[in-house]
Amino acid sequence: MPIKKHALNLxxxxxxxxxxxxxxxxxxxxxxxxxxxALLADIGCPYSVMEKEGYFFPIVDIQVKYIKPLLFEQQxxxxxxxxxxxxxxxxxxxxxxxxxxxxxxxxxxxxxxVAMPAQITQYESPAFLMKAVNAWxxx
Numbered sequence: 001m002p003i004k005k006h007a008l009n010l011x012x013x014x015x016x017x018x019x020x021x022x023x024x025x026x027x028x029x030x031x032x033x034x035x036x037x038a039l040l041a042d043i044g045c046p047y048s049v050m051e052k053e054g055y056f057f058p059i060v061d062i063q064v065k066y067i068k069p070l071l072f073e074q075q076x077x078x079x080x081x082x083x084x085x086x087x088x089x090x091x092x093x094x095x096x097x098x099x100x101x102x103x104x105x106x107x108x109x110x111x112x113x114v115a116m117p118a119q120i121t122q123y124e125s126p127a128f129l130m131k132a133v134n135a136w137x138x139x
Contacts, residue, residue, distance in 0.1 A: 021072040034090035
């Protein structure tokens with residue numbers, strides 16, 4: 001089955017760039033978070049649902065490969081997709097120029113389910129998440 005991706009369009013804002021109009025490296029996780037929230041909402045399992053079900057999903061690992069700098073007012077698309085969801089959430093990302101399709105950034109995040117309020121790390125994804133992902137894939 002082909003990988004199902006979510007695409008989030010962004011324009012690089014002025015407040016994210018330095019004096020050279022280049023995005024500061026610390027802003028990239030914000031773009032990943034925006035894409036991840038949009039992906040999870042599309043799946044039907046945004047953070048509000050996760051919390052209602054009694055789980056938090058903290059980031060435990062993030063990897064970013066900066067290929068080319070993003071620039072002020074650049075039109076980009078952040079593509080995100082699930083690489084793993086059975087035991088943890090592993091999400092891959094590519095940030096591309098919307099006009100040329102050129103890849104500027106590649107990234108990965110990993111999250112574990114944590115049962116609240118006891119704060120117990122889960123090593124299998126909760127059933128509600130598995131159900132939502134499977135239904136999303138079938139759409």
